[in-house]
Amino acid sequence: MANDQQKPSDTAPEAPEPMAADAVNPGLEQADAAAVEADADATETAQADNASVELNDSVQSDLALARDEVERLKQELVETQLRAQAEIQNVRRRAELDVEKAHKYALDKFAQELLPVIDSLERTVDACPADDEATRALREGAEMTLNLFISSVAKFNLNVVDPVGQAFDPELHQAMSMVDAPGAEANTVVAVMQKGYTLNGRLVRPAMVMVAKA
Numbered sequence: 378m379a380n381d382q383q384k385p386s387d388t389a390p391e392a393p394e395p396m397a398a399d400a401v402n403p404g405l406e407q408a409d410a411a412a413v414e415a416d417a418d419a420t421e422t423a424q425a426d427n428a429s430v431e432l433n434d435s436v437q438s439d440l441a442l443a444r445d446e447v448e449r450l451k452q453e454l455v456e457t458q459l460r461a462q463a464e465i466q467n468v469r470r471r472a473e474l475d476v477e478k479a480h481k482y483a484l485d486k487f488a489q490e491l492l493p494v495i496d497s498l499e500r501t502v503d504a505c506p507a508d509d510e511a512t513r514a515l516r517e518g519a520e521m522t523l524n525l526f527i528s529s530v531a532k533f534n535l536n537v538v539d540p541v542g543q544a545f546d547p548e549l550h551q552a553m554s555m556v557d558a559p560g561a562e563a564n565t566v567v568a569v570m571q572k573g574y575t576l577n578g579r580l581v582r583p584a585m586v587m588v589a590k591a
Contacts, residue, residue, distance in 0.1 A: 481534075481577040488535050488576050491526075496571065498523040538573030538584045540566045549573060551583040555590045563591035 498519050505516035527537065538549050545552060545564045550573070558567040566586040573584030 482579065484533055484535070485576055485579075485581065488530065488533075488574065488581055491530060491535075492574060492582060495523065495526055495530075498526065499572070534575075534577045535581070536575050538575060538580075539569055540573075540584055540586060541569055542566065545586070545588045549575075549580060549583060550586045550588075552588045553585050554587050556587050558589035561589040563589055565589050 501519040502516055502523060505512035505519065507513070507516065509516075540546070540550055543566055544562075545566055550566065553570055556567060558565075561567050565588070566584075567589050568587040569584055570587065571585040574581045
């Protein structure tokens, strides 16, 4: 009977072979890999978001600076235009004044050339006594010529300055001497040695006068 009994080793089930370490729970490894990959993606996304925020802030700052620069340039342009317009107006005004003066005083030199002729006619009239029959015709002719001459130049605003009895005016008169003049107010013109003339209100030649003493 001892022979009929089977050995426990012959009938005992075989123990399972131990699994390799690399083959343990492959699903867990895949989950860990996915988690690592998700963390990496999340990190990249966060970094990208941070970079985007930083870039956006930089762009906004540059845009603000650019807007400030544009406003400054606009203000400078407005000020430059205003200055240019003011300068143009000043140049135009000066040109108009120059033209006006040229029109007014274009005859200035010509008038100065005429004054000796007028003076000569006046001296001729003064040299011919009114009661002298021999010179009466000469006197009358000289007076007519003188009056015509003065009336002609007056049309061009060349006017006589004959200040007898008027107060002395240094802007129009040139005092040759101070004299005693009983009955005359002090500083008044008592005699005119040579008449003066103005052209459009501007003095061409002062009147040479004698002034009463104070």
